[in-house]
Amino acid sequence: MSKRALWLQNATVVTMNDDREVVEGDLLIEDGEIRAIGEIGAEEAEGAEVRDLSGHVVIPGFVQCHIHLCQTLMRNHADDMTLIDWLRGRIWPYEAALTAETLSVSAQVGLAELILGGTTAILDMGTVHHTDAIGEAVAESGIRAHIGKCMMDHGDRVPPPLNEDTDDSVRESLRLYETWDGAADGRIRYAFAPRFAVSCTEELLRRVGEASADLECPIHTHSSETEFENEFTREYYGLSNIAFLEEVGMTGGRSVFAHGVHVDDDDCRILADTRTTICHCPSSNLKLASGIANMPRYDEFGVPVALGADGAPCNNNLDAFVEMRLAALLQKPFHGPRAMPADRVLELATIDGARALGIDDETGSVEVGKSADLVVLRLDDDPGCGPGGELAARIVYSAQKHNVRQVYASGRQLVDDGELVGVDTERLMARARQAHHEVVERMESFIT
Numbered sequence: 001m002s003k004r005a006l007w008l009q010n011a012t013v014v015t016m017n018d019d020r021e022v023v024e025g026d027l028l029i030e031d032g033e034i035r036a037i038g039e040i041g042a043e044e045a046e047g048a049e050v051r052d053l054s055g056h057v058v059i060p061g062f063v064q065c066h067i068h069l070c071q072t073l074m075r076n077h078a079d080d081m082t083l084i085d086w087l088r089g090r091i092w093p094y095e096a097a098l099t100a101e102t103l104s105v106s107a108q109v110g111l112a113e114l115i116l117g118g119t120t121a122i123l124d125m126g127t128v129h130h131t132d133a134i135g136e137a138v139a140e141s142g143i144r145a146h147i148g149k150c151m152m153d154h155g156d157r158v159p160p161p162l163n164e165d166t167d168d169s170v171r172e173s174l175r176l177y178e179t180w181d182g183a184a185d186g187r188i189r190y191a192f193a194p195r196f197a198v199s200c201t202e203e204l205l206r207r208v209g210e211a212s213a214d215l216e217c218p219i220h221t222h223s224s225e226t227e228f229e230n231e232f233t234r235e236y237y238g239l240s241n242i243a244f245l246e247e248v249g250m251t252g253g254r255s256v257f258a259h260g261v262h263v264d265d266d267d268c269r270i271l272a273d274t275r276t277t278i279c280h281c282p283s284s285n286l287k288l289a290s291g292i293a294n295m296p297r298y299d300e301f302g303v304p305v306a307l308g309a310d311g312a313p314c315n316n317n318l319d320a321f322v323e324m325r326l327a328a329l330l331q332k333p334f335h336g337p338r339a340m341p342a343d344r345v346l347e348l349a350t351i352d353g354a355r356a357l358g359i360d361d362e363t364g365s366v367e368v369g370k371s372a373d374l375v376v377l378r379l380d381d382d383p384g385c386g387p388g389g390e391l392a393a394r395i396v397y398s399a400q401k402h403n404v405r406q407v408y409a410s411g412r413q414l415v416d417d418g419e420l421v422g423v424d425t426e427r428l429m430a431r432a433r434q435a436h437h438e439v440v441e442r443m444e445s446f447i448t
């Protein structure tokens with residue numbers, strides 16, 4: 001057994017495998033991979049570093065399929081607004097003001113928060129420029145991410161730095177794909193990220209659809225978050241937002257559409273037939289008053305679904321526990337108490353997210369041969385989570401990020417005793433305050 005082996009003993013392991021087994025026992029990790037689960041003999045684990053996890057619960061690292069690491073410095077600066085005012089008055093001026101340095105700090109703060117909360121894989125939408133800074137921050141962080149530069153070649157009142165030429169947008173996306181897809185030992189992948197139909201020309205979206213098919217590269221966009229997007233595509237193209245995205249080649253098994261609040265049955269059929277994933281972002285949808293996505297209907301139609309926190313300014317956390325609890329509770333007044341039970345929501349936040357990103361052979365569940373992307377929870381000594389009860393309910397309804405004691409990604413320990421390993425959090429937040437100050441000052445000139 002190599003020196004990099006780890007023997008985690010006496011845990012309760014929520015595997016999220018096909019049989020949804022919960023195993024009382026040990027985990028053996030070597031070279032970043034899970035080698036054995038259950039009863040492990042001393043001979044098998046000889047030479048491995050031993051950690052006792054008695055009284056702890058191990059779950060797969062969370063997979064969040066809609067994040068904007070670029071927006072973290074704008075947290076608590078864009079509240080209580082409608083989506084379009086929020087974009088024009090705050091988010092676009094802020095993104096226009098970002099430099100490579102301030103974007104890097106934004107990404108590092110976002111990643112720190114995600115990791116402390118047990119998220120080990122994300123689908124991120126960047127801003128228009130400086131996307132390499134996000135790739136570098138993710139590479140350093142240790143987690144898995146699909147990253148993508150935001151593409152915008154159309155729109156009113158868009159600050160000049162964000163308004164791209166169609167060719168430039170596609171060219172830069174392809175350069176980033178070449179640079180980052182498969183980087184950091186395969187932890188980083190690329191995903192084309194046109195912002196939404198309102199910000200993109202039809203030509204851009206068609207070219208993204210073609211490039212995605214040619215390169216087998218995922219697509220990440222926003223769709224049907226507000227009724228305005230349907231009104232827009234109906235006016236210009238005579239189709240609902242989802243039908244339009246289908247028409248221009250943006251749907252498919254490699255596509256993830258954030259939100260999906262304002263859809264009808266025909267839209268659901270398109271999504272199901274094309275295997276397009278809807279990423280549910282409940283906090284963001286409530287805070288921007290966009291509405292509530294009908295998740296039981298997606299399940300009925302067989303539409304693939306996932307979960308995400310969206311960006312810090314519209315949430316204002318990047319916390320999988322908050323999103324899980326809301327995803328479950330939100331549906332119940334409309335569809336009854338059995339809608340979106342805790343075990344279904346836990347799937348959304350783990351294996352369903354991995355499936356949406358096409359990485360379910362690597363992560364999303366705790367299984368032999370998969371990457372050791374694990375979260376260790378301490379529930380038993382927390383008065384808010386005990387004394388016992390059904391495990392999925394404890395995780396989805398009671399647990400909070402302070403219950404995360406350890407996090408491993410590709411076998412590397414990123415959190416120990418609830419603290420980031422190898423990151424000086426105090427220093428990071430001091431840099432973040434400085435970067436925040438700089439960006440807030442610079443963004444004034446981009447507010448229209």
Ligand SMILES: [Zn+2]
Binds near residue numbers: 066068
């Ligand atoms: Zn978003």
